[in-house]
Amino acid sequence: MSGRPSAARGRPRAALWVAVFTGPALRTALLGGLLVSEAAIGSAFALNGGELAILVECSIFGGLLAVVLLPTLTKVLGARALAIGAAWATILFLAAGMALAPRASGGGGATIVLFAAALLLGFFVALLSPITQAMLNKATAADPDARHSLQSVWSAGLPAGFIAASVVGGVLVEWTGWWTALAVPLALAIVAALALLDRGLAHPDASEAEAAQSSAGEVAILVLALVAFEIWSTWGSLASWLEPGVLLALLATVAMGALALGRLRHSENPAISLAPYSVGGFAAATLILLLYQLPTTAEFEVLLLTELRHVPAEVIGNRTAIGNAGQVVGTILAAGLLFQRRVRLALVAGFGLSIVGLAGYVAYPWIDGFAYIAATRTVTGLGGGLLTPVLFVLALNRMPVPLQLAAGTWLVLANIGGVELGLALFDAVLEISTNVTGSDLIAYLTVEILQLAVCIVTALIALALVTTGRLDMRDASPPSAGPTAEPAAPKQGAS
Structure with a gap:
């Protein structure tokens, strides 16, 4: 992208800014609330570590299921009704949980209800991420400046929701009980529901969800x-x-x-339209987004610090909070660079900071002072904050409005799926390395070095895609909605 920012246009509605922030923030806030209250939930329901891990996975699985089923549900219910319904269903489930949890006790029936509730909550909160992504792109189809700003706000919601739920929820859990960790997700759900009631918002039409x-x-x-x-x-x-x-x-x-x-x-x-992949830049940006999640979200350095260096949980929590705050700052910097059409600088800085941060993790077996581990996590967070909104902008820059919902679905799926895949792959590497070498130190170092290598390779792939024109840096506004604006879907059997 080059050139000066375009002239000011009408600003998007206030409700859109709120919805775009709270949509992704709600999903990560639920995850943050569950993680910060894990120990208290385990005590209340007599759950062991494996069962608590399954509880969190139920929430994540619900989110993945929601994204996969989104086009079908949008066709049946309509995007506006689905978004509002998901927000209010989240409110009802969270409010009921906070009201009933103090009287709940461990047992087979209560445990099953807890796991089912986690799955359903994960399902409902995840629906808003791709819907709000499609909303912001439809509303700003002719206004790149507003689109870039809203993409940064959307990306900022991801770490902000997790930070708020972790910090506020952690304090509330200490004062009262595990159920109060749901207070932040509940507040975000209420704000999102009220914002989505604004009839002036540009919801993606049901006709746009052809895959349904x-x-x-x-x-x-x-x-x-x-x-x-x-x-x-x-x-x-x-x-x-x-x-x-x-x-x-x-x-x-x-x-x-x-x-x-x-x-x-x-x-x-x-079931999920493949037509977005025929739009220039989308496949390349989605690939980079997926690959970038693998090394930067697994956070095996936390296990290294706790198991090898015996760093207290409170110190780890403070490190995570500061790092997530760095990610929020990164999204703010990305908004400024996107406004100035300096997307190349944002990409280079994002990858550079991420590589420096991951390289710093390699020294954790020998350097575990709080200043060092917090600084390296913050640098990595800054890199992620810079890259995420830029990759979303590049992926959707030329996307016709009728394909926005399907495109947003694929991007959110890459975002969530990349986290899950990264956790699985690097955990397998950790186990195999431990078995082969017999050394926990060597195993953890292997994982950290491999994470760094994957990030470097991802940066090189991005460079190659930019050089060959597959990842187009030039600014463009998506074509207006209409039957002639939508590219043909890939032919059957086409590669």
Whole structure:
């Protein structure tokens, strides 16, 4: 992108700014609330560490399921009704949980209800991320400046929600009980619900979700592929990645994933439209977003600090909070650079800071002072804050309005799925390295060095994509909505 910022246009509605921030913030706030209250939940329901891990995975699985089913649900209910319904369902579930939790006790029935509630909450809160992404792009189709600013606000919501839930929730849990960790997600859900009631917001029309016309069998295959992945990743993390059952689950995941992808490519109306991939820059930006999640979100350096250096949990929590604050600052810097059309600088700075931060993690076995571990985490957070909104802008810069919802679905899926995949892959590397070397130190160093290498390779891939023109840096406004603006879907069997 080059040139001076365009002339000022009408600013987006205040409700849109609020919805765009609270949509992604709500999802990460629920995760932050669950993580900060894990120990208290375990005590209240007599859950062990493995069961608590499954509880968190239920929430994450619900989020992935929501993103996969979003086009279908949008066609049936409409984007506006779905968004408002998801926000109010979240409010009802959280309020009921906070009201009933003080009287709940451990037991089979109560535990099942807890796990089901985590799955449903994860489902509802995740719906708002891609919907608000499509809303902001539709509302700013002819205003790149506003689109860039709103993308930064959307990206800032991701770490901000987690920070608020972790910090405020942690204090409330200490004062009262685990259920008060739900206060921040509840507050965000209320604000989001009120903002979404504004009828002036540009909700993506149901007609834009063409993929929703797919058959129930196709949707079922997608869901089964997702279930297979969750079984493999959860089972492997709790047991061993080399167990025969886990390896069979991996084979099932690959087989179901290949089947689902084949159905998407050959279906006239796929469950999630592949048409966004025919728009210039989208495939490249989505690939970089996915790869970037792998090394930067797994945070195995936390295990290194706690298990090898015995760093207290409070220190780790403070480090995480400061690092997430750095990510928020990074999104603010990204907004300024996008406004000035300096996207190349944002990309270079984002990758550079991320690489420096990850390189700093390699020294953790020998340097574990708070100033050092907080500084390196903050540098990594700054890099992520710079890159995320820029990658979303590049992915959606030329996306026709009718494809915004499908495109946002793929991007959010890459964002969430990359985190899950990174956790699974690097955990497997940690186990295998430990078995081969017999040294925890060497195993953790192997993981940290590999994470750094993946980030460097991702930066080199991004450079190659920019050089070859696959990742277009030039500014552009998406074509207006209409039948002639939408590119043809990929032909059956096309690569």
